[in-house]
Amino acid sequence: MLIFRQLFDPTSSTYTYLLGDSASSDAVLIDPVFENERRDAALVHELGLRLVATLDTHVHADHVTGAWLLKQRCGSQIMLAQASGVQNADRLLQHGDRVMFGQRFVEARATPGHTNSCLSYVLDDQSKAFTGDCLLIRGCGRTDFQQGSAARLYHSVHEQILSLPGACLLYPGHDYRGLTVTSVDEERRYNPRLGGAVNEQDFTGYMNNLGLPHPKLMDVAVPANLRCGEPQSPLNPMSSAGHHSGNVDWAPLTCNFGGIWEIQAPLLYERLAAKDGADIQLLDVREPEEFSDVLGHLHGARLLPLSELASRAAELDASRPAVTICRSGARSAQATVLLQKAGFQRVANLHGGMLRWRAEGLPVEAGAL
Known part of the structure; x- marks a missing residue:
């Protein structure tokens, strides 16, 4: 076919x-x-x-x-x-x-x-x-x-x-x-x-x-x-700001077909364990009752429901990288869009959300085994 x-x-x-x-x-x-x-x-x-x-x-x-x-x-x-x-x-x-x-x-x-x-x-x-x-x-x-x-x-x-x-x-x-x-x-x-x-x-x-x-x-x-599109410098040959933004310099990210930057659960776990991993803001955009339900949440994650994110984005540090988290990765994908509109240049979605994190056997807080 x-x-x-x-x-x-x-x-x-x-x-x-x-x-x-x-x-x-x-x-x-x-x-x-x-x-x-x-x-x-x-x-x-x-x-x-x-x-x-x-x-x-x-x-x-x-x-x-x-x-x-x-x-x-x-x-x-x-x-x-x-x-x-x-x-x-x-x-x-x-x-x-x-x-x-x-x-x-x-x-x-x-x-x-x-x-x-x-x-x-x-x-x-x-x-x-x-x-x-x-x-x-x-x-x-x-x-x-x-x-x-x-x-x-x-x-x-x-x-x-x-x-x-x-x-x-x-x-x-x-x-x-x-x-x-x-x-x-x-x-x-x-x-x-x-x-x-x-x-x-x-x-x-x-x-x-x-x-x-x-x-x-x-x-x-x-x-x-x-030249078949080979740049003469690392930047876009159209003399724009460049093909790759600063979004990818802080973690091993991939960009999906929908244009959302993502990080896989095991790679995020390794990144958080690195010496400079504490610089990453973990933003859980679920509702409060979900934060401590059976799936639990990541150590150090901040609860900031998606419905409040746009109005409270100024509370966050736009100079630090951020990873958004939800149950499946759907709401947190939208959260990356809202944060980028608010001026965040280094932001990624946790691929598959807490469901994927738990499936990988990675540690959580407040969740059931």
């Missing part, structure tokens, strides 16, 4: 696609975004998959790829077009190459025109195709930079994408209106630039007179993507 997820980056309106083979647990990720590396890696982990490759459809001009970061975290290979001229790639793809993930594969199809190195990826049974920027939903990518060519794009789309079965679902690299998927039949009939009776002359005349400004991040994104 195919595992399929469509993910979205709101800053650049980029879609990232996860394809996995349930039999082997191998997976590939198409068009990952640098800032979403933690999210994507968390999803791969939570679904029990092994990321074998990242596939970029082209050298992007509006965002930096997450390929290099994901290789460091997951060991995945970096793949994109041979015509891209990039550094750091593990495999350079040509038209007709197959990328295997378990018993499944995607076929790379050269679809130049938006850039000279654009690839579209067609699933083995031709039920899905991932078109990058060359064909969008009722539109297409621009053709006025990175060796773009309206004439080449016209032929690429008609020969390599619109020639697929009509029911084949098409997943674009971007959408700016909230649309998620289209089909070959739909684009053949309704794409105002490339469908219906539009011929090459119509299309090139339209595209050559768009007069659009260059993407705002082009001068940063293209050089970074020619």
Whole structure:
């Protein structure tokens, strides 16, 4: 069975696609975004998959790829077009190459025109195709930079994408209106630039007179993507505050798919036993009657019910790391969000809460054996 997820980056309106083979647990990720590396890696982990490759459809001009970061975290290979001229790639793809993930594969199809190195990826049974920027939903990518060519794009789309079965679902690299998927039949009939009776002359005349400004991040994104997203410094190549916040420097944390920083029970126990473990604030956000019920509570934990947390956050020391605790980890996950809004930068949720802590056989106070 195919595992399929469509993910979205709101800053650049980029879609990232996860394809996995349930039999082997191998997976590939198409068009990952640098800032979403933690999210994507968390999803791969939570679904029990092994990321074998990242596939970029082209050298992007509006965002930096997450390929290099994901290789460091997951060991995945970096793949994109041979015509891209990039550094750091593990495999350079040509038209007709197959990328295997378990018993499944995607076929790379050269679809130049938006850039000279654009690839579209067609699933083995031709039920899905991932078109990058060359064909969008009722539109297409621009053709006025990175060796773009309206004439080449016209032929690429008609020969390599619109020639697929009509029911084949098409997943674009971007959408700016909230649309998620289209089909070959739909684009053949309704794409105002490339469908219906539009011929090459119509299309090139339209595209050559768009007069659009260059993407705002082009001068940063293209050089970074020619390195497959490898930063020139430890910071984000977009010159932001950096990819990793100070949240991870005080304990062995993981970030789940929902964006919540977590710490596992045994790791928290070890951290508390360390010389500087006393610096951690343990915040139990259950109700008072739960604090001393059968599950008990952690030694040194402070009771601060979730319903009171926002109004009493000023009582806490925002300069010290904090771990939030509840019965199962649900309420305490929300507590981390409230604390971050209150200015806490080093905060994590106890994964699985007191239920997991007790299941690990770790010590408690006031609980029944």
